[in-house]
Amino acid sequence: MTIRVQIQDFDAGFEISKLRLARPDVGAVVSFVGQVRDLNEGNMVAALTLEHYPGMTEKSLEAIVTQAKSRWNIMDATIIHRVGTLNPLDQIVLVAVSSAHRGEAFNACEFIMDYLKTEAPFWKKETTDEGEQWLDAKETDETARNRWKK
Amino acid sequence: MTIRVQIQDFDAGFEISKLRLARPDVGAVVSFVGQVRDLNEGNMVAALTLEHYPGMTEKSLEAIVTQAKSRWNIMDATIIHRVGTLNPLDQIVLVAVSSAHRGEAFNACEFIMDYLKTEAPFWKKETTDEGEQWLDAKETDETARNRWKK
Amino acid sequence: MKIKIFYFARLKETLKFSTEDLELPDEALSILKLKALLAQRSDTWHEMLMGKLKVRGAINHELVDDFAEIHDGDEVAFFPPVTGG
Amino acid sequence: MKIKIFYFARLKETLKFSTEDLELPDEALSILKLKALLAQRSDTWHEMLMGKLKVRGAINHELVDDFAEIHDGDEVAFFPPVTGG
Numbered sequence: 074m075t076i077r078v079q080i081q082d083f084d085a086g087f088e089i090s091k092l093r094l095a096r097p098d099v100g101a102v103v104s105f106v107g108q109v110r111d112l113n114e115g116n117m118v119a120a121l122t123l124e125h126y127p128g129m130t131e132k133s134l135e136a137i138v139t140q141a142k143s144r145w146n147i148m149d150a151t152i153i154h155r156v157g158t159l160n161p162l163d164q165i166v167l168v169a170v171s172s173a174h175r176g177e178a179f180n181a182c183e184f185i186m187d188y189l190k191t192e193a194p195f196w197k198k199e200t201t202d203e204g205e206q207w208l209d210a211k212e213t214d215e216t217a218r219n220r221w222k223k
Numbered sequence: 224m225t226i227r228v229q230i231q232d233f234d235a236g237f238e239i240s241k242l243r244l245a246r247p248d249v250g251a252v253v254s255f256v257g258q259v260r261d262l263n264e265g266n267m268v269a270a271l272t273l274e275h276y277p278g279m280t281e282k283s284l285e286a287i288v289t290q291a292k293s294r295w296n297i298m299d300a301t302i303i304h305r306v307g308t309l310n311p312l313d314q315i316v317l318v319a320v321s322s323a324h325r326g327e328a329f330n331a332c333e334f335i336m337d338y339l340k341t342e343a344p345f346w347k348k349e350t351t352d353e354g355e356q357w358l359d360a361k362e363t364d365e366t367a368r369n370r371w372k373k
Numbered sequence: 374m375k376i377k378i379f380y381f382a383r384l385k386e387t388l389k390f391s392t393e394d395l396e397l398p399d400e401a402l403s404i405l406k407l408k409a410l411l412a413q414r415s416d417t418w419h420e421m422l423m424g425k426l427k428v429r430g431a432i433n434h435e436l437v438d439d440f441a442e443i444h445d446g447d448e449v450a451f452f453p454p455v456t457g458g
Numbered sequence: 459m460k461i462k463i464f465y466f467a468r469l470k471e472t473l474k475f476s477t478e479d480l481e482l483p484d485e486a487l488s489i490l491k492l493k494a495l496l497a498q499r500s501d502t503w504h505e506m507l508m509g510k511l512k513v514r515g516a517i518n519h520e521l522v523d524d525f526a527e528i529h530d531g532d533e534v535a536f537f538p539p540v541t542g543g
Contacts, residue, residue: 085236085240086240093256093258093312099260102255102256103332104239104256105251105329106239107251107325107543108243108252112247123542124470126466128519129516129520132520133519161247162243162247175333179332182253183325183329191540192540194466194535194537195540196537207467207468208541209538211541273457274382274385276434279431279435304458316457340455340458343457343458344431344452346383346453346455346457347457357453358456359456360454360455360456
């Protein structure tokens with residue numbers, strides 16, 4: 074498993090290829106790329122600053138991948154999450170999962186994103202015309218995560 | 224929407240970036256990359272030859288994307304499917320979907336793959352030590368597709 | 374009526390036909406009737422079109438069932454269940 | 459016992475504290491008790507830790523609930539609900 078929390082950008086295509094070519098029994102790689110949107114709840118976003126809890130972040134992401142591996146027959150997973158100050162159209166996060174068959178990779182990738190959103194210690198502060206403000210956690214993310222608890 | 228059926232390889236990272244950067248309100252790109260596995264049902268695969276029905280293939284892929292767009296609030300989708308003779312570790316197919324929020328993109332991407340597998344006119348012929356043989360459609364693909372009919 | 378027929382994958386290979394133009398006395402006929410007609414050509418044709426392969430039919434690039442009607446100028450295709458992706 | 463506490467995001471900014479080392483007479487105490495203790499520092503501390511922010515606690519990099527026990531040498535953290543991804 075590859076877990077990286079970093080300031081610099083990443084190359085999603087390269088990471089997907091790495092997972093894909095690592096094993097000739099990989100049949101599918103499902104990935105998620107998140108980017109900074111220019112509008113959030115009606116405000117023009119100039120920048121987004123991401124803070125995290127070094128040490129705990131990596132540990133919680135590893136735990137999420139381990140949980141995904143215990144639920145689905147996947148081969149490997151890569152998570153790269155950026156921190157620091159980002160601008161609209163910047164990439165924030167990549168989650169990529171490899172497996173023999175597509176269904177497992179789709180489920181595991183979405184599961185990892187839903188848990189990352191609700192359990193990994195990252196916080197976003199938005200800079201708009203109105204100034205700076207910390208973003209609140211969304212109830213929809215909580216709901217998305219709880220689907221997996223059934 | 225971008226639909227391509229081609230012999231040459233593709234750059235998944237480039238296609239994902241294109242969808243991502245096309246609009247500053249894109250928040251998520253979910254993608255699927257399929258590759259040729261070295262083993263299929265216990266046989267070492269030397270090559271996989273993909274045949275398709277020119278004209279109908281593109282039309283059926285477009286219809287699948289249109290259906291996905293009517294079901295989920297997605298922004299755009301790209302499908303690239305290769306034809307001709309491929310070898311293990313070669314990419315076969317890319318499906319990438321952009322949306323504001325991740326749930327819609329995950330659903331639409333998986334929906335497109337499940338329909339592509341069961342409705343788009345592609346056929347695979349496998350070359351192994353045992354010789355050549357056309358692959359049979361899998362019941363699991365039919366089952367995956369039928370989940371969406373509920 | 375005149376129609377064009379395409380065959381794909383296992384059908385094309387076994388029947389050694391990829392496409393043919395056909396002139397028929399009928400003004401219209403169902404996919405099932407066309408299959409039955411073609412199946413008379415030989416045991417191989419019969420097996421391919423009426424056998425356990427579960428051949429699928431398309432008219433003008435649209436998947437159809439056995440009861441769909443074929444009309445003059447249509448492009449018909451027969452192929453096994455699809456296996457792409 | 460001696461513990462280390464980290465504060466993140468809105469808490470860090472409002473409390474103007476990112477980390478502190480604390481020596482306490484207790485041998486062990488719950489997250490809830492530690493919050494109550496820190497909340498006595500000022501109204502701002504009270505609001506941040508006991509208010510409507512729904513602050514979450516972690517011990518040694520593990521998310522915990524209010525009843526989790528803190529022991530000597532532990533690294534404790536307080537932060538608002540997470541918003542990554």
